[in-house]
Amino acid sequence: MPKIFPDFTENKAYYIIILVSVFLGAVIRLNGLGVWTLALDEYYIIASSENILKHGLPQFTNGGYYSRGILLQYLISFLISLGIKVEFAGRIFSVIASLITIPPIYLIAKRIGNIKIATLAVVIFSFSIWHIEFARFARMYSPFQAIFMWYIYFALLDFTNKNLNNYKWLLFLSFLSLFVYEGSIFLVVFNFIPFILQRRINVKYLLFTIFIFVSSIFINTFGFRKLLSNPRIPPEYLEKIGSQVSNLPI
Numbered sequence: 599m600p601k602i603f604p605d606f607t608e609n610k611a612y613y614i615i616i617l618v619s620v621f622l623g624a625v626i627r628l629n630g631l632g633v634w635t636l637a638l639d640e641y642y643i644i645a646s647s648e649n650i651l652k653h654g655l656p657q658f659t660n661g662g663y664y665s666r667g668i669l670l671q672y673l674i675s676f677l678i679s680l681g682i683k684v685e686f687a688g689r690i691f692s693v694i695a696s697l698i699t700i701p702p703i704y705l706i707a708k709r710i711g712n713i714k715i716a717t718l719a720v721v722i723f724s725f726s727i728w729h730i731e732f733a734r735f736a737r738m739y740s741p742f743q744a745i746f747m748w749y750i751y752f753a754l755l756d757f758t759n760k761n762l763n764n765y766k767w768l769l770f771l772s773f774l775s776l777f778v779y780e781g782s783i784f785l786v787v788f789n790f791i792p793f794i795l796q797r798r799i800n801v802k803y804l805l806f807t808i809f810i811f812v813s814s815i816f817i818n819t820f821g822f823r824k825l826l827s828n829p830r831i832p833p834e835y836l837e838k839i840g841s842q843v844s845n846l847p848i
Contacts, residue, residue, distance in 0.1 A: 612717045620700055623724030627693045627733045632686030640736040643667060644684050647675040658823075665822040667738035669777040674736070688736030695741040696733030700724070702751040709754065742779035745771050749785055756792055765792060765803050773810050776817055786814040 636644055646656040646664040656664045656671050664671075670691060677687035703723055708716035723729055732740045749771045752764040772789055775782035789807045793799055 609713050612713050615717055616704070616720050619721045619724040620697070623700075623730070624693075624697055626725075626730055627696060631689050631693065631734060632683045634685065636685060636688070636736070640688055643671060643674065643736050643738075644688050647671045647678060647688070648684075650675040651679055662824055663822040665817070666780075667741075667778060669774070670738050670741060685736075689734055692735055692737070692740040693733050695744040696729060699740075699744040699747050702747040706747070706751050706754060709758070738779045742775060742781050745775045745778060746781070746785065749775075749788075753788070753792065757795060760796065762792060762796060762800055762803065765800070768792070769803065769806050769810065773813075776810070776814055780818055783814055783818060786811045 642664065643666075649655075649657050649659075649664075650671060656668065658664065673691055674687050677690070678684055700720055700723060704716045704720050707719035729740075732743075749768060752767040752771070756762055756764050756768075768785075768789055772782065772785035775785050786807075789810065793804065793807075
C-alpha cells in the first residue's frame, strides 16, 4: 500500500487541514446515524438482510431473491444478529466506505496535481452534502464508490508506470464489485483496457478478466427476483419485473 503522508514535515499545514477535515467529516457522518427511521430504499436492504437471518438467503416471502448489494446484505445481517439496531447496522458500512474513499481521492489528486489540489479535494469530499447523505444511506452506492476510486487509483499507477504490477488489484476490486452494485459493469469492461494500452497480453490475467466479465453478465441478467416465485404473486407484477430486467442494457 502507498505511503499517504511521506512528506508530513514539509507540508504540515496541509496535512493538518486534511486530518481535521476527515475527522469532522467522520463526526458529521456518524452523528445520529441510527436515530432516523428507514427510508423506502433502505427498507429493501434491511428487510432482505433480516430474511437472510431467517432463510440463509435473501429470499422474498413469496419466492424470488433480492440480489442487489448482496455482500452488503450479509454484512448487515451479521450486525443485526448481534442485536445492533437495524438503522445503525444498515448505515455504518456506508459510513466506513465513505471514509475509505478518501485515501484514493487524495492520492489521485496529488498524483495528477499537487498537495494543494489533493487537500482541496479531500476538504470538498469531507464536507460535500451529497457525499455525506449517501454515506448515511443504507444502500450500496457508497461502498461501490470506495471500490471504484481505489480501482481508478491502481489503474492510474499501472498506466503511468506502463506495467501491470497492480492489475491483480483491478481484478480483485472488479470481482468484489459484482456483489456490491450493478455499476460493476464499468469495471469489468475497463479490465480489458490495460491490455490495449500496454499492448501486451498476460494470459493468466486475461483468463481471469474474461471470467469476471462472464460472471458479471450472468449476475446482471439472471432473474433472481422471479426464481422459484410463488404463483400467488400477480402475473402482471412478474411481467413488469421481467420486462425491466430484460430491457436493461448490459
